[in-house]
Amino acid sequence: MENFIELMLPYVLKVQKEENISASMLIAQSILETGWGESFLAKNALNLFGIKGSYKGQSIVIRTIEYVEGEERVVSSAFKRYPTWYESIKDLVEFYKRGTRYAPIFGETDYKKACSALQQAGYASDPKYAEKLIGIIERNNLAKYDTMSGMPFPPPVKVSKPYPGELIKKGSKGMYVVEVQKQLNKLNFKLAEDGIFGAKTERTVRTFQQMKGLSADGVVGSKTWSVLFAN
Structure with a gap:
């Protein structure tokens, strides 16, 4: 909540x-x-x-x-x-x-x-x-x-794609999952760009989060999205 x-x-x-x-x-x-x-x-x-x-x-x-x-x-x-x-x-x-x-x-x-x-x-x-x-x-x-006159945390980095406003996690399906998979593949990960957030995609997200010093929960929230799609 x-x-x-x-x-x-x-x-x-x-x-x-x-x-x-x-x-x-x-x-x-x-x-x-x-x-x-x-x-x-x-x-x-x-x-x-x-x-x-x-x-x-x-x-x-x-x-x-x-x-x-x-x-x-x-x-x-x-x-x-x-x-x-x-x-x-x-x-x-x-x-x-x-x-x-x-x-x-x-x-x-x-x-x-x-x-x-x-x-x-x-x-x-x-x-x-x-x-x-x-x-x-x-x-x-x-x-x-x-x-509050502004953000309660530092302004996010500019991103190439706006955060969709929903958690993308294991079991998620659709275009946003495809976007995540495509972006991870640009970083030399090898994922099927099938729009299905399965176990392999979850493991890859965890690895990416660990590399970037983020909480490695395997869930693409606003912070992970911003880092993943940073210009």
């Missing part, structure tokens, strides 16, 4: 600085909406807030349960697919900016007032939405991030 917050911070703090909006509230929303980043949309579309539609032409279609005139129906809906978590967070804030009723949440430094203003603006139908956000903030000591 702490790792999810760590992964979120670079993106959330950037948006907080750009838009003058509570970082703790945004983190709490993402935790509540995705179950600590474990939702299908978070993993497959980097969509942290369940926003429907398409983002720059990119979307993912999933089946959901909706209520029409009181009756439960299964429908197919398109949800926005983002290139990174930053765009997901930024897109949510842009939505807030388009509605004048959300104006009170901008510039509000008291997270309790910000969460209450968000609910009063009608963002969620759950009458306990603000209460739930405040609870998440307080249990995880998120309020400390509201006073």
